[in-house]
Amino acid sequence: MNHVSRDIFRRTIRGLALAAALAMPSVALAQSADVLRIANPVAVTSLDSFGAQSADQPTISVMQQVLEPLVIRKDGQLQPLLAASWENPDELTWRFHLNEGITFADGSPLTSADVKASLQRLIDGKGPLSGLWGAVEAIETPDDLTVDIKTNTRLGTVLSNLSMLGIAPAAALEDPNFFNAPFGTGPYRVAEFTPSQFVALERNPEYRGEPAPTARLEYRYIPEVSGRITALENNEIDVTWGLPPDQVAQVRDSQSLTVESFPTFGNYYMWYNSSREPFTDVRVRQAMWHAIDMEEIKTFLFDGTAEVAKGPIPQDIFGAAEQTPYAYDPEKARQLLAEAGYPNGFTTTMMWSSMCCTNIREFAETLISYWAAVGIQVTPQELERATWLENLLALNWDSTLAEGNTITGDADFTLARLYLSTANRMGYANPELDELLLAARAEIDQDKRAELYAEAGKIIWDDAVGIFPLDMMMHAVYRNEVTGFVPTPTGMPRFDTVSKQ
Structure with missing residues (x-):
């Protein structure tokens, strides 16, 4: 043809x-x-927003207008919706009081039993959001308008997690045809x-x-x-x-x-597989960042559609903090490579999904050309999404380029979910970072949580766990x-x- x-x-x-x-x-x-x-x-x-598609944006886009949560994030703040109020009777209990007189579209009243059934279905569905609720020990309903969420450790992310949980009628959830x-x-x-x-x-x-x-x-x-x-x-x-x-x-x-x-809660990121040489050396990871002129990339590939990132998550997200940028400095990149034992550079690969995101191929090719200028030869690997995901989860890659979205608007969704050593998503492990992320997840005081995530973000940024180039519009x-x-x-x-x- x-x-x-x-x-x-x-x-x-x-x-x-x-x-x-x-x-x-x-x-x-x-x-x-x-x-x-x-x-x-x-x-x-x-x-079905409770199982495999619980974090799927097309599903959420539709269902957010059908199923409402107890709390909602609006103008950067968590505010009551189906819940009237909440408190912590003790450090392991979150008690929610529901608004009276709310009914479902079939005329049945909203009760605590519906909240319990919805949260339990999400947990049992073992989808991408179920892990947010791993600390839940029991969901109790003292009366029709009160729900107690009991955890085995302190869990300061309950409010932001609940903003992603739409409440469905308990009786209807038992119908296999309900989600038609x-x-x-x-x-x-x-x-x-x-x-x-x-x-x-x-x-x-x-x-x-x-x-x-x-x-x-x-x-x-x-x-x-x-x-x-x-x-x-x-x-x-x-x-x-x-x-x-x-x-x-x-x-x-x-x-x-x-x-x-x-602006959105979405950003591009490029992870290194820190369990593979030469990415075990922070100097190599930092060198690759210094080799890139991100402002130029934004101007020529993403003009009016992205901003150069100031941290590992966009700044409008709860817990984000502005970090010191990596200056475009090819000479510093070469110096760091030489200090790490690679004066002549090295060869490696970078994979991405062909269905990923805006200008992904052009972006990848541009990054590769910058790295070539300091002696790093990168072989591109554009893969079908299923193959890319299989390799990603198996850590069968050198580096990967992708797009993320902190859909809860809370740093925990991205930082703790992906960068804890136990997550093992990019071969990076740091006990100090783990301690901060777990403390932030457990902290009930939201101001203290924000401070802890800011410290965690600085470690991720300074250690160049990945390159965080652009926040997307x-x-x-x-x-x-x-x-x-x-x-x-x-x-x-x-x-x-x-x-x-």
Whole structure:
């Protein structure tokens, strides 16, 4: 197949994919002001937010408008939602008092039994968020509006962890078909769901607050960015997000579209496998950082879509602290390499997932060219996601480039989950860091927790456990008639405040 034929073939396939995504029989091309048409950039494969998809952003994006948590993070602070208040009767107990009069979409009242069942299902599901609750010893319900979470060690992360736990009705959780059309106490309930293709939400008639301004939300999966942009311009969808930098400038020039760009809890990171030479030597790890001009990379690859990072997690996250930057200094890089016994550099590899993130290949190739300039020859390894993940967990790699998201807005989610020696995610082990992270996790006083995470972040940064190059921005695009969109730092937009003129 020649070059021209391949281009025609690709355009044809993209066109068919877009047509299929927009051709759901019961809702095709609906343009009513009561319907918000959303194109999600990643397929929603499941609505079960308690098991394997508990940290899956597509699932959370939908379910955060259906299942509500006890507490919510808003403007950087944890605030009550389904809970009215909480206290610590002792260091191993968190007691929550629920608001009275809250009902689920089926009319049944919210009780402590629902909270217990929801948390227990998350723990038993052994998904990616279950580890946050490893210290839970018992969940008790002294009465219908009181829940006690008892732990075997002090656990200061309970509030931030609860912000990720949507509460479902206990009786419904026993139904194996519940997550085909789940409902909760939120402003919407699920009306239709076709895995990997389509989700429709409709207003929850039992919602206690003001009804959402839009009666129905429809999520369609359109994988190609160009397909989503075309659908927006043709008034076939109303909103999408997750645009790469090269598309943002193009969309900004459109007379019919609005672009919202905002910081998120997401960042790029490049880990070294510190259990493999030469990365056992901190001087080698630091040298590779000094060899990179991050400001130049931001300007040419991520202009307007990222900021040079100031720590291992973005600064808006609870527990983040600004660190001393690594200056671009090739001579210092060569000096550190020579001190470590590599005056002529060395050869190594770096892997990443082909489905990872914005400009991942161009970013990797740019890093590799900087390292080559100081004598480090890096062989690129772009892998299918499943293969990349298998190698990552088996520590079968020299270095890896990826994107992370501290979705709870709390440093513990990233720092303790990934950098404790027992996690063994990148072959790095540091007893001093372990002590800080465990103390921070156990500390109930939130100000003290923040101080401990700041110290932990400094160790991770100064020891160059990885390179933390960029904090990412999110780009949402919507038609001009859409109003009320509110940016979310998690990078998972909500639409319960959005309407169409």
